[in-house]
Amino acid sequence: MKILVCVAWPYSDGPLHLGHIYGAYLPADIFARYHRMVGNQVLMVSGSDEHGTPITFVAEREGVSPAEISERYHRINSQIFEKLGITFDNYSRTSSQNHKEVVRDFFMRLYNNGYIYEGEMISPYCPKCKRFLPDRYVEGTCPYCGYEHARGDQCDNCGRTLDPQDLINPRCRICGSTPEFKKTKHLFFSLSKFEEPLKEWISSKDYWRENVRKFSYNFISSGLKDRAITRDIDWGVEVPLPGYEGKRIYVWFEAVIGYLSSTIEYSKKIGKEDLWKDFWLDENARHYYFIGKDNIPFHTIIWPAMLMAHGELVLPFDVPANEYLRLEGGKFSKSAGYGIFMPQILEKFDPDMVRFYSALNLPEIHDSDFSWDDFYSKVNTELIDKFGNFVNRVLKFTKSKYGRIPPMYELDDDDYLAINKIRETGENMAKLIEKVELKKALKEWLSLVYFGNQYFDKSAPWDICKNDDKKCSTKLHISLMIVKSLAIYGYPYIPFTSQRIWKMLGNRDDISSYKWIDAISPLEEYHIQEPEILFKKLTFINFENWQKLDIRVGKIIEVKDHPNADRLYLLKVSLGDETRNLVAGLKAYYAPEELMGKFVLLLYNLEPAEIRGIISQGMLLAADDGKNVSLLTPTEKIPGKRVIIKDFQPKNSEIIKHKDFSKMRFEVVRVETTGVKPLLKGSKDYTVEENIDDDLIGKELVLFFEGNTPFILRTENGLILTDRIVDPGARIR
Numbered sequence: 001m002k003i004l005v006c007v008a009w010p011y012s013d014g015p016l017h018l019g020h021i022y023g024a025y026l027p028a029d030i031f032a033r034y035h036r037m038v039g040n041q042v043l044m045v046s047g048s049d050e051h052g053t054p055i056t057f058v059a060e061r062e063g064v065s066p067a068e069i070s071e072r073y074h075r076i077n078s079q080i081f082e083k084l085g086i087t088f089d090n091y092s093r094t095s096s097q098n099h100k101e102v103v104r105d106f107f108m109r110l111y112n113n114g115y116i117y118e119g120e121m122i123s124p125y126c127p128k129c130k131r132f133l134p135d136r137y138v139e140g141t142c143p144y145c146g147y148e149h150a151r152g153d154q155c156d157n158c159g160r161t162l163d164p165q166d167l168i169n170p171r172c173r174i175c176g177s178t179p180e181f182k183k184t185k186h187l188f189f190s191l192s193k194f195e196e197p198l199k200e201w202i203s204s205k206d207y208w209r210e211n212v213r214k215f216s217y218n219f220i221s222s223g224l225k226d227r228a229i230t231r232d233i234d235w236g237v238e239v240p241l242p243g244y245e246g247k248r249i250y251v252w253f254e255a256v257i258g259y260l261s262s263t264i265e266y267s268k269k270i271g272k273e274d275l276w277k278d279f280w281l282d283e284n285a286r287h288y289y290f291i292g293k294d295n296i297p298f299h300t301i302i303w304p305a306m307l308m309a310h311g312e313l314v315l316p317f318d319v320p321a322n323e324y325l326r327l328e329g330g331k332f333s334k335s336a337g338y339g340i341f342m343p344q345i346l347e348k349f350d351p352d353m354v355r356f357y358s359a360l361n362l363p364e365i366h367d368s369d370f371s372w373d374d375f376y377s378k379v380n381t382e383l384i385d386k387f388g389n390f391v392n393r394v395l396k397f398t399k400s401k402y403g404r405i406p407p408m409y410e411l412d413d414d415d416y417l418a419i420n421k422i423r424e425t426g427e428n429m430a431k432l433i434e435k436v437e438l439k440k441a442l443k444e445w446l447s448l449v450y451f452g453n454q455y456f457d458k459s460a461p462w463d464i465c466k467n468d469d470k471k472c473s474t475k476l477h478i479s480l481m482i483v484k485s486l487a488i489y490g491y492p493y494i495p496f497t498s499q500r501i502w503k504m505l506g507n508r509d510d511i512s513s514y515k516w517i518d519a520i521s522p523l524e525e526y527h528i529q530e531p532e533i534l535f536k537k538l539t540f541i542n543f544e545n546w547q548k549l550d551i552r553v554g555k556i557i558e559v560k561d562h563p564n565a566d567r568l569y570l571l572k573v574s575l576g577d578e579t580r581n582l583v584a585g586l587k588a589y590y591a592p593e594e595l596m597g598k599f600v601l602l603l604y605n606l607e608p609a610e611i612r613g614i615i616s617q618g619m620l621l622a623a624d625d626g627k628n629v630s631l632l633t634p635t636e637k638i639p640g641k642r643v644i645i646k647d648f649q650p651k652n653s654e655i656i657k658h659k660d661f662s663k664m665r666f667e668v669v670r671v672e673t674t675g676v677k678p679l680l681k682g683s684k685d686y687t688v689e690e691n692i693d694d695d696l697i698g699k700e701l702v703l704f705f706e707g708n709t710p711f712i713l714r715t716e717n718g719l720i721l722t723d724r725i726v727d728p729g730a731r732i733r
């Protein structure tokens with residue numbers, strides 16, 4: 001069977017985040033890898049959507065050209081796909097010459113077929129910016145759901161497509177002015193002519209996901225209007241008609257044609273110019289569109305109508321749109337120190353961990369929630385403890401006992417059961433993946449993992465091997481068959497790990513050259529390679545202690561003696577927009593002129609305390625080794641700046657009592673080596689997973705310990721140092 005896997009074209013106006021991966025890219029890749037493995041002819045295409053107002057908007061904000069922005073994110077997003085193992089056959093871009101040509105041909109065909117006509121429309125025009133405001137440049141309240149930040153083309157809250165005139169209280173997003181509405185000439189696509197054919201077509205799609213079908217029905221039942229397909233903008237594909245030189249083809253019309261242009265580009269690339277016709281002109285070819293739910297109307301209404309207007313090309317077979325991923329109830333972004341953007345996530349985690357957890361949590365029917373807590377817990381228990389451990393135990397035992405894959409002799413009931421379970425799992429997964437129920441299919445795979453553990457434990461080869469070699473050999477062979485089938489069935493989900501297991505089993509070739517059905521055949525007598533641990537267990541740090549602290553940079557602007565105490569100063573410390581009065585016991589260590597103007601660290605949320613009759617609003621942090629005392633001082637000298645650890649963004653902390661602060665663990669360390677895993681000498685040697693510049697050798701930094709994990713105290717663009725040298729290991733008070 002020929003299967004075209006079409007994946008939503010990401011706007012290249014920013015890096016992809018987890019929501020995109022869940023919505024389209026991972027499901028598409030799982031689906032494509034599976035179909036390649038069962039021997040179907042698969043082509044998976046997508047590309048960067050480089051036109052339209054999202055990109056010009058970012059470019060204007062940054063003061064660079066739209067081409068620069070789209071080039072930047074095309075590159076970044078291509079790298080993400082590669083790292084995550086998203087196997088596009090062709091990942092193109094809408095700025096390519098090929099795409100522009102295909103769009104022009106497509107456009108002219110619709111024009112000649114009588115489905116594109118000239119008309120006038122009323123467009124928002126900003127009198128202050130002196131320009132028309134296409135799509136994103138105008139914002140207002142959605143007339144359907146009341147969402148206040150609906151855009152001129154679509155409401156992100158209720159998903160309806162809009163016209164700018166529909167917006168209540170429209171405003172220019174550049175300057176905030178109220179736009180005027182002016183007449184301007186545009187080209188229109190006769191969408192209304194396809195209302196009936198689309199209704200009929202959608203009603204034949206009883207196998208579509210219910211949310212997709214319902215959404216599409218509702219969309220049509222509110223009536224289809226012809227839509228303008230040109231815009232007053234100079235960034236985009238040119239209109240191939242005279243009189244439209246200053247306008248461009250609207251991005252939604254042009255980007256969806258990318259599925260076709262990317263297929264054509266691929267055909268040219270591999271030197272089979274006509275290959276695309278096998279996929280686009282053959283009615284038996286199945287086209288699957290993997291998209292997020294905000295894209296449903298473009299793929300079940302507008303694009304099919306465009307294809308009908310074209311008259312020759314294959315319509316979508318299925319549009320398995322996903323619901324939304326909710327990110328820790330909206331508070332996702334930095335709660336555990338890791339953002340939602342893929343570049344950072346892939347720097348920190350094995351791509352298969354991300355793929356596994358995401359697949360287990362796909363929002364196929366309902367929205368799903370992502371939390372780092374759950375991520376750590378599922379990866380640790382399911383992927384590492386149950387799966388990784390099982391594979392490792394089987395391979396290790398076999399390696400030490402035989403060094404190769406031992407033969408299978410007479411089978412008992414348990415063995416037959418195991419072979420059946422392998423076959424059944426493959427069949428069940430196949431059925432589910434073909435229906436794009438990828439989450440359920442992964443649960444089937446997990447059931448084989450559980451089964452494998454039980455089988456291996458019950459067989460107890462470590463016992464039977466003492467007196468029954470044939471039985472031992474058989475039990476291990478079947479355990480290895482389970483390992484092998486987990487590698488094959490797991491390949492769409494965790495391809496990197498599957499390939500590693502494949503090599504450990506002694507295979508020399510790539511697992512992708514095997515077939516789904518190979519999972520049930522017995523193994524050949526390869527030598528087993530030295531088994532390696534598949535994953536390192538994750539330790540979850542929730543920054544429970546750090547969250548209680550609010551430490552800020554301050555500048556000492558006044559030093560006076562305490563009227564009632566010999567050893568104390570009264571200090572005024574500026575935090576930028578606020579000044580605090582402190583009582584500090586520094587007289588034995590610092591002269592007033594040494595303190596004046598110094599940048600220091602203030603424990604900002606310490607409960608105020610009366611010291612000898614005067615209220616101290618916080619405390620300066622100092623290192624104390626028993627002999628010497630040194631204030632802590634920031635390299636980034638900006639009053640009010642928060643002190644952070646790693647990229648963890650502190651929230652507003654509540655008041656902390658001194659006795660709770662004194663339980664927190666800080667330590668002064670001297671920098672011995674620099675680079676990515678520096679050696680830091682304190683009361684003992686520490687290393688941290690943080691990069692340190694070479695010029696810090698010999699300097700003293702401060703570590704904060706969350707549990708037993710040390711983190712370097714820093715500000716956004718600087719570090720915290722001791723003001724004077726103290727002994728390494730000194731505590732902070």
Ligand SMILES: [Zn+2]
Binds near residue numbers: 142143144146156158
């Ligand atoms: Zn709305």
Ligand SMILES: [Zn+2]
Binds near residue numbers: 130172173
């Ligand atoms: Zn304006």
